Amino acid sequence: MALKRSSLNLFLGFLVISLIAPRSIARFVVEKNSLRVTSPDKIKGTYDSAIGNFGIPQYGGSMAGAVVYPKDNKKGCKEFDGFGISFQSKPGALPTFVLVDRGDCFFALKVWNAQKAGASAVLVADDMEEPLITMDTPAEDASSAQYIENITIPSALIEKSFSETLKKALSNGDMVNVNLDWREAVPHPDDRVEYELWTNSNDECGVKCDMLMEFVKDFRGAAQILEKGGYTQFTPHYITWYCPQAFTLSRQCKSQCINHGRYCAPDPEQDFSSGYDGKDVVLENLRQLCVFKVANETKKPWVWWDYVTDFQIRCPMKEKKYNKECADAVIKSLGLDGKKIDKCMGDPKANSDNPVLKEEQDAQVGKGTRGDVTILPTLVVNNRQYRGKLEKGAVLKALCSGFEETTEPAVCLSGDVETNECLDNNGGCWQDKIANITACRDTFRGRVCECPLVDGVQFKGDGYKNCEVSGSGRCKINNGGCWHESQDGHTFSACLDVDGGKCQCPPGFKGDGVKSCLDVDECKERKACQCPACSCKDTWGSYECSCSGDLLYMRDHDTCISKSGTEVKSAWTVVWVIFIGLAMAAGGGYLVYKHKLRSYMDSEIRAIMAQYMPLDSQAEVPNHVHEERA
Structure with a gap:
C-alpha cells in the first residue's frame, strides 16, 4: 500500500510539473476589490483588498460597515460566543466588519466563527509584508465541508501595514467606517456577458465535486434563460494535464491518459488498481466538449446544460454507469447527433494531438488580465476569475454585475440574487x-x-x-392609515377614498378619524325614534327603534304601523286628517265661488234684457241711451 501511494504521489507530482514547468511565465492572478475608509478623516482613502475564495462577495454592489477589532480571540480561530462577544449590529447602526489576524487556523474557519457571532463581513490582517494573496478553502474533509458550505458573508485579506493603521485608529477610540466595493470587480465592456466554467465530469473527487454537480443542476435554468435571450455567451472548459515523455509508456500514464500521454486526468479514486481510471474522465470531458460544439452548431448551445445535468443523474460513477453506453443514451434522448459527437472526439489511441483537447490546454494559460486556470472548478466572467462560493445566487450576482447598470435582464432583478x-x-x-x-x-x-x-x-x-x-385605492392598504375597528361582526373604517383620500369618522361615530372614532348615542344626542309609540336602543355605530304592541317600526318615516297595514298611527294619522281637511276646504270654496259667479251672471243678463223689454218683476228701467243731436 505504501509503494502504491508513493507511486501515485510521484505521478501526481509529475502531472503538476507538466502543467507548470513548460511555462515559466505562468501566474495566478489575485482578484481584488476596493476598500475605502470613510472615517476618521486622518486615514481616509482607498486601499486594495483580496477577495476570499469562499462566502458570497457582493459582486456589482458595495457594503458599508463599522470595523471592530476584538479584544479576545483576535485570530478568530475559536467561537466568539465562548468569550461573550457578539458582532450583531443594533437597529439603525452600520453592519459590523470584524478585523481578525492571520494565522493558527484556516481562513474560512475565521470567517465562519465571525459570521456565527453576527458579523456582516470579515477583514483578515496579513501577518507579513507581502503582495496580497487569495484566501482559499482548505482541503475538504467532513469537519470543514460543513462550515465552508454555510459561509454567506464576504471576506477580504488586507495588507499588514494597512491593518496596523486601522488598529491604531481603533485603539485611539476612533469610529472606523469603511466601504467594501465590488462594482468594478467584474468589467462590463459591452451589453453581453461572456463567461466560462472550468469544470470536470468526475463525480468522485469529494466535497468539491459534490458542490460542482449541485451548482450545475441549480444554475441550469438561469443559464439557459440568459443564453436564449442573447444576454450571455457561455463556454465550458475542462482542465487536462500531459504525461512527461519519459513516462508515456508507464502503467500509470497508460491508465490515466489518452493520445499517448498528451491528455491526462488524476485517477478518480486515487487507486490505479481498481475502479475508473483517469482516461475515463478525460474521455467524458472530451465528449462533453463535443456535445457543446455540436449543440452550438445547431444554434442551441444551452443544450450542454441539459446533457451534463442528465449525465450526472443517469450515469454516476458511484453506480458504475459512467460509460459510453449511458452517455449515448443521454445524447439520443436530447436529439443530438451522436455520429457528429463521435467524429468530434476523434481517436483516443492516436499518437497525435486531439484538436479539441489541444485547444483546451492552450486556453488554460492566462491571457491579458486573466491568470492561469489552476483551480477546479473556476468561473471566469468577462475575463476575470470569480472568487467566492459556487452557488446559484452568488454566481448570478457576479454575471449580472457584468452588465452596465440599468441594462440588466429581468432575471438579474429577481429573487435569485437576493442579498438579504x-x-x-x-x-x-x-x-x-x-x-x-x-x-x-x-x-x-x-x-x-x-x-x-x-x-x-x-x-x-x-x-x-x-x-x-x-391616489385612488389607498383605503385598501391598511385602511389608508385611518381608524378602523371591528365589533360583533361589524367593521367600520374612517378612510374615504375621495379628494386624494382623507380620514373621516363614518356616520354613527365622532372623532379625528385617524387615532379614534367614538360611538355616538343617537338616542340621546340625536333624539332618534321620536314617534309616540317608539322606543330607542343605542348600538355600536348605529341605533335600533321598536314599537309597542304588535306594531312595526318604519325607519324611513320614523313611525309605527300595524302588521296588517290597515291601522295607521301617529304621524300618518295627522297627515291623513290634514289631507281630508284640505280637500273639504277646497270643495266648500268651489261651491261658494260657483254660487257667486252664477248670481253675477244673472244680474248682468237681466240688465241687458231690460233695455228692450220691461220685466214684470221690476219698474221701468231709465233710458240710458243719449239722444242724438238734431
Whole structure:
C-alpha cells in the first residue's frame, strides 16, 4: 500500500510539473476589490483588498460597515460566543466588519466563527509584508465541508501595514467606517456577458465535486434563460494535464491518459488498481466538449446544460454507469447527433494531438488580465476569475454585475440574487410593520429605499423615513392609515377614498378619524325614534327603534304601523286628517265661488234684457241711451 501511494504521489507530482514547468511565465492572478475608509478623516482613502475564495462577495454592489477589532480571540480561530462577544449590529447602526489576524487556523474557519457571532463581513490582517494573496478553502474533509458550505458573508485579506493603521485608529477610540466595493470587480465592456466554467465530469473527487454537480443542476435554468435571450455567451472548459515523455509508456500514464500521454486526468479514486481510471474522465470531458460544439452548431448551445445535468443523474460513477453506453443514451434522448459527437472526439489511441483537447490546454494559460486556470472548478466572467462560493445566487450576482447598470435582464432583478440586506434592520428603510410593507428593495447591486407600489396603490415619500399612500385605492392598504375597528361582526373604517383620500369618522361615530372614532348615542344626542309609540336602543355605530304592541317600526318615516297595514298611527294619522281637511276646504270654496259667479251672471243678463223689454218683476228701467243731436 505504501509503494502504491508513493507511486501515485510521484505521478501526481509529475502531472503538476507538466502543467507548470513548460511555462515559466505562468501566474495566478489575485482578484481584488476596493476598500475605502470613510472615517476618521486622518486615514481616509482607498486601499486594495483580496477577495476570499469562499462566502458570497457582493459582486456589482458595495457594503458599508463599522470595523471592530476584538479584544479576545483576535485570530478568530475559536467561537466568539465562548468569550461573550457578539458582532450583531443594533437597529439603525452600520453592519459590523470584524478585523481578525492571520494565522493558527484556516481562513474560512475565521470567517465562519465571525459570521456565527453576527458579523456582516470579515477583514483578515496579513501577518507579513507581502503582495496580497487569495484566501482559499482548505482541503475538504467532513469537519470543514460543513462550515465552508454555510459561509454567506464576504471576506477580504488586507495588507499588514494597512491593518496596523486601522488598529491604531481603533485603539485611539476612533469610529472606523469603511466601504467594501465590488462594482468594478467584474468589467462590463459591452451589453453581453461572456463567461466560462472550468469544470470536470468526475463525480468522485469529494466535497468539491459534490458542490460542482449541485451548482450545475441549480444554475441550469438561469443559464439557459440568459443564453436564449442573447444576454450571455457561455463556454465550458475542462482542465487536462500531459504525461512527461519519459513516462508515456508507464502503467500509470497508460491508465490515466489518452493520445499517448498528451491528455491526462488524476485517477478518480486515487487507486490505479481498481475502479475508473483517469482516461475515463478525460474521455467524458472530451465528449462533453463535443456535445457543446455540436449543440452550438445547431444554434442551441444551452443544450450542454441539459446533457451534463442528465449525465450526472443517469450515469454516476458511484453506480458504475459512467460509460459510453449511458452517455449515448443521454445524447439520443436530447436529439443530438451522436455520429457528429463521435467524429468530434476523434481517436483516443492516436499518437497525435486531439484538436479539441489541444485547444483546451492552450486556453488554460492566462491571457491579458486573466491568470492561469489552476483551480477546479473556476468561473471566469468577462475575463476575470470569480472568487467566492459556487452557488446559484452568488454566481448570478457576479454575471449580472457584468452588465452596465440599468441594462440588466429581468432575471438579474429577481429573487435569485437576493442579498438579504432588507432582512437586516429592513435595510434602514421605511416600513409599516402592521401592514407588513417596506420601502426596501433588494437588488444584486445592493438595497434601494424606494416607496413601494402595493396592489396598484403607489406610496410616496423619501423611502427612508416616510412613505404615505396616495391616489385612488389607498383605503385598501391598511385602511389608508385611518381608524378602523371591528365589533360583533361589524367593521367600520374612517378612510374615504375621495379628494386624494382623507380620514373621516363614518356616520354613527365622532372623532379625528385617524387615532379614534367614538360611538355616538343617537338616542340621546340625536333624539332618534321620536314617534309616540317608539322606543330607542343605542348600538355600536348605529341605533335600533321598536314599537309597542304588535306594531312595526318604519325607519324611513320614523313611525309605527300595524302588521296588517290597515291601522295607521301617529304621524300618518295627522297627515291623513290634514289631507281630508284640505280637500273639504277646497270643495266648500268651489261651491261658494260657483254660487257667486252664477248670481253675477244673472244680474248682468237681466240688465241687458231690460233695455228692450220691461220685466214684470221690476219698474221701468231709465233710458240710458243719449239722444242724438238734431
